[in-house]
Amino acid sequence: MANKETVSPPPFRLPDRFEFLNKTLAGGQAFVYLCRDKFLDRQVALKAPKSPITEGAVRKELAILSGLKSKHVTQVYDVLEDKKSGHFAIVEEFVPGPTLEEYVERTNIQKEDFLRILYQLACALSDIHAAGKVHRDVTPRNVKFDAESVLKILDFGLSSVARPEGVTPQARGTPGFVGPEFYGSLPAHFSAAADVYGFGATAWFMALNGVLPPSLLEVPPQSLTAAPSFSTAGMSLPIEIVEVLNATLLPNPSRRPHAPCVRDTLKRHLLFGRHRATIHYEGKTYVLSDQGKAARLPAGNDTITVKYSGLAFVVAAVTGDVYINNNPAKADDILPDACVITLGAPPLKQARKFVPVNMSHPEVVL
Amino acid sequence: MIQQIHKAGEILIGRYQVKRFLAEGGMQEVYVAVDLSFNREVALKVPKHPSAEKRFARSARMSAKVIHANVAQTLDYFSEGGRDHLIEELIQGSNLQDRLDNEFDYLDPHLAAHLIHHLIRAIAVCHRVNVFHRDLKPSNIMVSMDHSMSFMKVTDFGIAKMAAQEIANNVKSDSISASRTVLGAIPYMAPEVVRREKGAGLPADIWSVGALLYRLMSGKTPFGEGLAAVETILKCQLPPKPLMFSGRGQFTGLVDELWEIVTACLRTDPGARPTADQLIKTCSALCYSDASRRAGIVTSYRRGSGDWGFIHADAGDDVFFHSDSYYGPKPEERKRVCFACCTGSPSHRAHPVLPLKPLLISQAADAAWVADPTGP
Numbered sequence: 112m113a114n115k116e117t118v119s120p121p122p123f124r125l126p127d128r129f130e131f132l133n134k135t136l137a138g139g140q141a142f143v144y145l146c147r148d149k150f151l152d153r154q155v156a157l158k159a160p161k162s163p164i165t166e167g168a169v170r171k172e173l174a175i176l177s178g179l180k181s182k183h184v185t186q187v188y189d190v191l192e193d194k195k196s197g198h199f200a201i202v203e204e205f206v207p208g209p210t211l212e213e214y215v216e217r218t219n220i221q222k223e224d225f226l227r228i229l230y231q232l233a234c235a236l237s238d239i240h241a242a243g244k245v246h247r248d249v250t251p252r253n254v255k256f257d258a259e260s261v262l263k264i265l266d267f268g269l270s271s272v273a274r275p276e277g278v279t280p281q282a283r284g285t286p287g288f289v290g291p292e293f294y295g296s297l298p299a300h301f302s303a304a305a306d307v308y309g310f311g312a313t314a315w316f317m318a319l320n321g322v323l324p325p326s327l328l329e330v331p332p333q334s335l336t337a338a339p340s341f342s343t344a345g346m347s348l349p350i351e352i353v354e355v356l357n358a359t360l361l362p363n364p365s366r367r368p369h370a371p372c373v374r375d376t377l378k379r380h381l382l383f384g385r386h387r388a389t390i391h392y393e394g395k396t397y398v399l400s401d402q403g404k405a406a407r408l409p410a411g412n413d414t415i416t417v418k419y420s421g422l423a424f425v426v427a428a429v430t431g432d433v434y435i436n437n438n439p440a441k442a443d444d445i446l447p448d449a450c451v452i453t454l455g456a457p458p459l460k461q462a463r464k465f466v467p468v469n470m471s472h473p474e475v476v477l
Numbered sequence: 478m479i480q481q482i483h484k485a486g487e488i489l490i491g492r493y494q495v496k497r498f499l500a501e502g503g504m505q506e507v508y509v510a511v512d513l514s515f516n517r518e519v520a521l522k523v524p525k526h527p528s529a530e531k532r533f534a535r536s537a538r539m540s541a542k543v544i545h546a547n548v549a550q551t552l553d554y555f556s557e558g559g560r561d562h563l564i565e566e567l568i569q570g571s572n573l574q575d576r577l578d579n580e581f582d583y584l585d586p587h588l589a590a591h592l593i594h595h596l597i598r599a600i601a602v603c604h605r606v607n608v609f610h611r612d613l614k615p616s617n618i619m620v621s622m623d624h625s626m627s628f629m630k631v632t633d634f635g636i637a638k639m640a641a642q643e644i645a646n647n648v649k650s651d652s653i654s655a656s657r658t659v660l661g662a663i664p665y666m667a668p669e670v671v672r673r674e675k676g677a678g679l680p681a682d683i684w685s686v687g688a689l690l691y692r693l694m695s696g697k698t699p700f701g702e703g704l705a706a707v708e709t710i711l712k713c714q715l716p717p718k719p720l721m722f723s724g725r726g727q728f729t730g731l732v733d734e735l736w737e738i739v740t741a742c743l744r745t746d747p748g749a750r751p752t753a754d755q756l757i758k759t760c761s762a763l764c765y766s767d768a769s770r771r772a773g774i775v776t777s778y779r780r781g782s783g784d785w786g787f788i789h790a791d792a793g794d795d796v797f798f799h800s801d802s803y804y805g806p807k808p809e810e811r812k813r814v815c816f817a818c819c820t821g822s823p824s825h826r827a828h829p830v831l832p833l834k835p836l837l838i839s840q841a842a843d844a845a846w847v848a849d850p851t852g853p
Contacts, residue, residue, distance in 0.1 A: 153542055190514050391801060447820045447821065448766065449802065449828030469828050474594055
């Protein structure tokens, strides 16, 4: 189902600034002509409606894109409009690709890649939703990578400004990637949760190398069989990830997680095993960073053992009087990002031992 | 005052309406304009001298090839009234030089690591398409207004070649009237750029990264300021490790890793410096706190018997800190600081804590008013 590529030139005269590079892609609502901007010597995408009927969709996309600031959304450079001939087109950043659909076709996606791509997609949706917009057609075909492998979400042709009472006169979108709420008696209600469903379906598309679980293709989706659990996706995903991904495909839109919640869960797991705790104990500095390793801090009968779980530093055992930021420490407590561990009961005053511990981790910059 | 090229209200090519003058560099004037086709604000840049236009055009084409979240986006380029104009994304923030002049004497290793990590990503994407900046310095780096400088973007690619020429002229003629642009650029210039060697290229940017990291963490440029730095740079002798890099307490580890980056970037032989891609690997592995930061004033230090005190935060609450988390000389009462805040009881806990320059009087009055809601 890859986009059809042709060499047909635009049906109108281009301003001198642009040179057509003999490559045209057909999207749902528009043709995209690859051009060179002679002033800035760079490639740009010139997007024109397929027909007067789809012009509204392209104009809507323009309105949405120009009000959105996100590294995962393409930049609009210009609008070409000829009042006399009625021709209308937008000039935007050219994203070379591949699309996520093409990428899945040619790659056997492994867990790390899977999490990174989904993290970027969750970031994109979080940005879009934070701006009060909804994409409405989140599919692997509308997701593309730029030359730096930064994920971009394209084709806002179906998108709309999110309104609590938002209704769409007709259910459109890509079968398999739209939730059951679009199959009820029209008009269908939609919200940011529709994008989260598309996200979940896209996750399955990646996990299953380009196909969807049959339950998502039922009409309406999941009417006979519930969506499978991501625990069966064959990548031994952590339970927390499985749970949040499963929730994205819940038939009831109001029970699906918000995009930022999905994003933050994925981010936590991208940092698995990469945290570092700096412990300042008796004039020396110790670093705890190996997953599964523990540090035992003794002071007479008062001891605490802190273990790195891969996601956090957790209290494994406590004996005697031990406090974390003045709260009594107990097993399974998670250390805050900066804390002091106090060994010894308060009456000991200065005889107590104070151990500052600080956590840090690499910054996720994709 | 010199006449500015454009006046507010002017409309260029029927599309860009000049809103206000923003700033000027050695080579160009910068305005805020409204792009009337999208009703969005953009930055409008105009070269000051027609002789600079060829370079201006080339610089625009170079930066237009780079599309990245850490690089200011080139949007348009046109001629009007016999002058070339460049339209760039308008960045909400200020340049890093202004922040160093008004807010920070230096940065703690966490904040410095965050900025260098983003900077090196911007440089790597440029180097991959064989574009190099030539003039990396704090005034070409735009940062968001928050104390954590959560996002940053690099601007003004390639304009620098002009600056390099100007400095050469200055050195030759022993001129003491070098422009502010040149004086600002010299401390970050690689020796091969100062010498105007033909082969100067990508590694010159890497040198600048090293000099910048040194400046951010120590408060001083590695080879001195202004024209006097030229001689020291040409000697290529790495300055001794500043005290700030012999990190104490909670900063050990990270400061050592950052110092290694500085020394690798400041290698005399351009070929011996790491590439931007190698530095991305290094920076991706650095552990630092990128938590958002708050500001406040140290209200008590060593009033008890330990090495700890409290910060009265601008939001009104008191936050505990330990001197091991304080980057800089001994904490002083009344000192303004910014810090990341972690949950604690009965008070939250600050780490890391970075001293700030005192507020200007008008800002101080604002802060005092915010800090004490029962006040006037």
